[in-house]
Amino acid sequence: MDAGEIGLALYQALRNHGSSVPAKTTAAVGLTEAEAEAGWSELWELGLIRGGRVPEEVDPIEPDTALLGLLARQQESLRTQREELSHMLRAAESLMERYRPTVLRESPEIEVELVTSDERKRQTLAEFNASITASTGSMHPGPLPTSEVLAHSIRADEELVERGIKVRAIYSQSVDSAPRQRKYLAQLSATGVEVRLAPQVPFDLLIGDAHTAFLTANPENPSEAAIVVRGAALLRSYIALYEDCWLRSVPYSAQAVGTFDPDGELTEQHRTTMRLLANGLTDERIARKLGVSLRTVSRLVSEVMRYLQADSRFQAGVLAATHGLI
Known part of the structure; x- marks a missing residue:
């Protein structure tokens, strides 16, 4: 059976026995809950059933009453749509007649x-x-x-x-x-x-x-x-x-300010590292230039940055140039 036939069978059972729990009516018609689900959905959608006085029970509604309810809901929906359409038209009118001409009259101020x-x-x-x-x-x-x-x-x-x-x-x-x-x-x-x-x-x-x-x-x-x-x-x-x-x-x-000591102890290796940092060389290239390991370069860079009170390699190069160390 399709949903319409299932719904009709459930509705007739309710009409014959009055208010009932859906599961009991489903069993009376000889259906499983899964088979009856589409039929119950149709009855709710058409307004042919409503909640009963006892929890979990449903009551059958006369088709004429359901039709009047359906028409009332449609009328309310149409009223809401009319209000939304009126609001949209007023907003569009305001945009086109008040705001758009103002923007069109504007020209970039150069x-x-x-x-x-x-x-x-x-x-x-x-x-x-x-x-x-x-x-x-x-x-x-x-x-x-x-x-x-x-x-x-x-x-x-x-x-x-x-x-x-x-x-x-x-x-x-x-x-x-x-x-x-x-x-x-x-x-x-x-x-x-x-x-x-x-x-x-x-x-x-x-x-x-x-x-x-x-x-x-x-x-x-x-x-x-x-x-x-x-x-x-x-x-x-x-x-x-x-x-x-x-x-x-x-x-x-x-x-x-005032904490830098240009006469502090710096080796020639430190000064060369400063110069290479200022030129933007990587640790690998500095290591090749100095003929030392990457670990040694890392130590030299850290010592130079600490000496210059620099927060970055770039700042260390700039500070070294500013203080005439390279």
């Missing part, structure tokens, strides 16, 4: 401005800092400006950090060479700015939220006019340059 006066520079930088919402990155080859300018810069960066802005700064390693400059780097790092030092920094650059950049019109004289570049399409190259410089720089550590 602008290059030459700022010549000091007052306009200060005003533009203040507006820039106020507009930052996520992150800012800067790089400075040096030398550093006056103490007054540095104090103002630290206050501005501190305000950004307090607002939850991620602030990064790259300075030339030459900046970390005098007490006043070291004090500034330590203060800047203490505010929460991520500071790094690089062997070479090409020019002054400030990038905000990947949509605005400040750079000097004449890298030879940063105090002259500045260029303001707006628009993500124009900033891609500057951002790529900055990120490359960031990866090639080493984290600044205020604790390491």
Whole structure:
């Protein structure tokens, strides 16, 4: 028998005997529970049975009553569909009539401005800092400006950090060479700015939220006019340059300031290892150059990194070059 015939047999048995436990009705019809499962599913789906007054029992429902229930459920389903369709139409209308025209009227903001006066520079930088919402990155080859300018810069960066802005700064390693400059780097790092030092920094650059950049019109004289570049399409190259410089720089550590002893005990083998590290050689190539084992190279590299207080091989090479050890 198919599901319809099984369902009909079960329904007739219920009509003849009244409320009953499904298992008892199934047995009365001469079916197994597995055979009767599809029939019971059809009766529930058509609304021809409902739960009885006694737990686990089911009652038969008149076909006319089941039909009215089926129509009522369909009517409720259609009402829900109408509401969902009305909501979708209102949303589509809002998207097409209010939001889409606004987007179509927008054009990517691409602008290059030459700022010549000091007052306009200060005003533009203040507006820039106020507009930052996520992150800012800067790089400075040096030398550093006056103490007054540095104090103002630290206050501005501190305000950004307090607002939850991620602030990064790259300075030339030459900046970390005098007490006043070291004090500034330590203060800047203490505010929460991520500071790094690089062997070479090409020019002054400030990038905000990947949509605005400040750079000097004449890298030879940063105090002259500045260029303001707006628009993500124009900033891609500057951002790529900055990120490359960031990866090639080493984290600044205020604790390491003044602790390096250039007159410490170093063998010629250590100095050669430093030079090879700075050139980017692997341990295997260093071992061949020195004519020693890999274990010896590993020991030499560890001693060099400990001596230089370096966190990585790359940083050790950079620090060795900075302190004139290679």
